Amino acid sequence: MIFTTKAEYGVRLLVELGRQANDAPVALKTIAENEGLPLAYLERIVALLKRADLVESTRGAHGGYRLAREPEKVTMDEVVLALEGSVAPMSCFVDESDDTRVLCSHVDDGEACATKLLWLRVQGGVIEALRRTTLAELVAFSAKQDVAQSDQTLGSALPLQSTA
Amino acid sequence: MIFTTKAEYGVRLLVELGRQANDAPVALKTIAENEGLPLAYLERIVALLKRADLVESTRGAHGGYRLAREPEKVTMDEVVLALEGSVAPMSCFVDESDDTRVLCSHVDDGEACATKLLWLRVQGGVIEALRRTTLAELVAFSAKQDVAQSDQTLGSALPLQSTA
DNA sequence: CTTAATCCTACCAATGCGGTAGGAGAAACC
DNA sequence: GGTTTCTCCTACCGCATTGGTAGGATTAAG
Numbered sequence: 001m002i003f004t005t006k007a008e009y010g011v012r013l014l015v016e017l018g019r020q021a022n023d024a025p026v027a028l029k030t031i032a033e034n035e036g037l038p039l040a041y042l043e044r045i046v047a048l049l050k051r052a053d054l055v056e057s058t059r060g061a062h063g064g065y066r067l068a069r070e071p072e073k074v075t076m077d078e079v080v081l082a083l084e085g086s087v088a089p090m091s092c093f094v095d096e097s098d099d100t101r102v103l104c105s106h107v108d109d110g111e112a113c114a115t116k117l118l119w120l121r122v123q124g125g126v127i128e129a130l131r132r133t134t135l136a137e138l139v140a141f142s143a144k145q146d147v148a149q150s151d152q153t154l155g156s157a158l159p160l161q162s163t164a
Numbered sequence: 165m166i167f168t169t170k171a172e173y174g175v176r177l178l179v180e181l182g183r184q185a186n187d188a189p190v191a192l193k194t195i196a197e198n199e200g201l202p203l204a205y206l207e208r209i210v211a212l213l214k215r216a217d218l219v220e221s222t223r224g225a226h227g228g229y230r231l232a233r234e235p236e237k238v239t240m241d242e243v244v245l246a247l248e249g250s251v252a253p254m255s256c257f258v259d260e261s262d263d264t265r266v267l268c269s270h271v272d273d274g275e276a277c278a279t280k281l282l283w284l285r286v287q288g289g290v291i292e293a294l295r296r297t298t299l300a301e302l303v304a305f306s307a308k309q310d311v312a313q314s315d316q317t318l319g320s321a322l323p324l325q326s327t328a
Numbered sequence: 329c330t331t332a333a334t335c336c337t338a339c340c341a342a343t344g345c346g347g348t349a350g351g352a353g354a355a356a357c358c
Numbered sequence: 359g360g361t362t363t364c365t366c367c368t369a370c371c372g373c374a375t376t377g378g379t380a381g382g383a384t385t386a387a388g
Contacts, residue, residue, distance in 0.1 A: 002166075003253050004345065008279060015278040027364065041347055043366075060355025061363040076282055089167050089290075114179040114306035115172060118240055118297050122167075125289030126253075133282050142278035168376065191333065205378055207335075224386025225332040335384070343376080353366075358359100 003084060009037055010045045010083040011076070011138065014054070018071040018139040025057070025064030045083065052082030071136035080130055087130070089122040090115075167248060173201055174209045174247040175240070175302065178218070182235040182303040189221070189228030209247065216246030235300035241291055243299070251294070253286040254279075 016031045028046060032039040046065060049055040056068045067074070080087060092113075180195045192210060196203040210229060213219040220232045231238070244251060256277075 002255055003283075005255075006345090008254060008277075011279045011282060012277070025364095029364080038347060040349080044347095047366075057365060058355085059353075059363095059365045061361095062356060063354080063364045065365090090172060091166055091169075113172075113176065114302055114309070115175045117302060117305045118175060118294075119167075121293040121297055122290055125293035126286055129285040129289035130282075133285055138278055138281060141281045145278070170376090189333095193333080202378060204380080208378095211335075221334060222386085223334045223384075226387060227333045227385085229334090330388090332387085333385080336382085338380085338382105340379075341377095343374105345374085346372095348371080349369085351367085351369105353364105355362100355364080357362080 003080070006045055006048070006083045007080050009035075009042060010049060011079060012037070013042060013046060014049070014067070014074070014079060014135055015138050015142050017055070017065060017067050018074075018135050019143070020066070023066055025062075025066045027064040030064075048082050049079075052078065054079060054082060067135075071139050072134055074135035075131050076133045076135070076138075077127055077130035079135070087123060087126055089119045089126070093119055093123065167244070170209055170212070170247045171244050173199075173206060174213060175243060176201070177206060177210060178213070178231070178238070178243060178299055179302050179306050181219070181229060181231050182238075182299050183306070184230070187230055189226075189230050191228040194228075212246050213243075216242065218243060218246060231299075235303050236298055238299035239295050240297045240299070240302075241294035244294055251287060251291055253283045253290070257283055257287065 012035050013031055016034060017026060020026055028042050029039055031037070032042050046055060046057075050057055050065075053068055054074060055065050057063065057065050077087070086093075176199050177195055180198060181190060184190055192206050193203055195201075196206050210219060210221075214221055214229075217232055218238060219229050221227065221229050241251070250257075
């Protein structure tokens with residue numbers, strides 16, 4: 001069970017934005033360079049965040065993106081939902097309509113499969129974990145990481161960017 | 165985020181075995197027909213369960229598979245681990261060694277990415293949900309489904325707990 | 329010795345993922 | 359006004375994985 005890089009990159013992008021205290025927009029190019037991620041791909045990802053009103057943009061020179069809310073008010077369930085489309089442990093769990101309907105292809109219509117109970121619990125566990133994590137927490141976490149890194153050997157920090 | 169059909173089919177297979185009270189082996193063909201799943205594919209899946217000592221087999225005519233343990237003692241974290249190889253919310257979370265090492269390709273060696281905290285929590289939520297679900301529960305659940313189906317021709321009597 | 333089952337391995341089509349390319353609009357700055 | 363620097367949009371593409379198939383070898387019951 002795995003999230004795609006959309007979630008990974010999107011969350012990283014938001015963390016980068018969250019680290020900026022001021023409300024000056026940040027260009028995607030800056031973020032791409034900071035994180036070592038492909039710019040063109042990030043563009044498509046940030047579009048998802050904008051569509052979900054998690055991010056605001058200003059076009060033109062000196063433009064870029066900023067958070068639409070304070071990091072404390074951004075929970076990860078919203079973020080991952082915007083990026084991945086759904087939080088479903090099984091393909092038949094993807095909710096087409098607005099209610100969380102279970103559509104399992106291998107069972108009679110309207111019937112639940114034997115594994116419904118299990119996947120519901122897993123889904124609940126994931127959503128709960130996502131919801132209790134805010135962007136502010138991740139920003140603070142990454143800041144702590146930075147301190148730890150700069151405390152250690154600065155020179156021997158391998159520039160191991162696997163960016164081909 | 166999605167599990168593959170290996171987990172789905174594998175759990176269903178175990179539920180089918182769990183429904184048999186006696187210890188007579190059940191042929192895969194029977195299970196395939198009951199569940200409407202491709203036999204050849206099930207063969208590969210049940211091999212994973214056998215390798216993890218969740219299932220025992222007897223070859224030859226009148227052979228088949230049976231549970232290696234009572235359903236009460238089979239927890240789903242073991243099952244999913246055997247079927248999917250790992251329970252990792254992100255590709256860099258796949259543990260190659262025995263400890264749960266985080267190997268993130270986009271960060272310096274030994275360093276955690278900004279999203280480590282998040283994926284750790286998600287992974288924890290999933291594993292906890294899996295661990296507290298036993299095969300016996302799923303067997304009982306599927307039995308209840310059967311009763312509901314034969315009683316009222318429409319099994320919507322289940323209190324589907326939404327994203328609470 | 330036929331039949332019914334587990335085993336094993338190679339193969340294959342489709343899908344989705346991660347990434348690229350090439351532009352068209354919009355605003356700042358000279 | 360033109361250039362630069364951004365956001366935006368859409369089409370395309372290689373590749374790995376998934377789900378499934380094929381074909382056979384092995385084992386045991388009757």
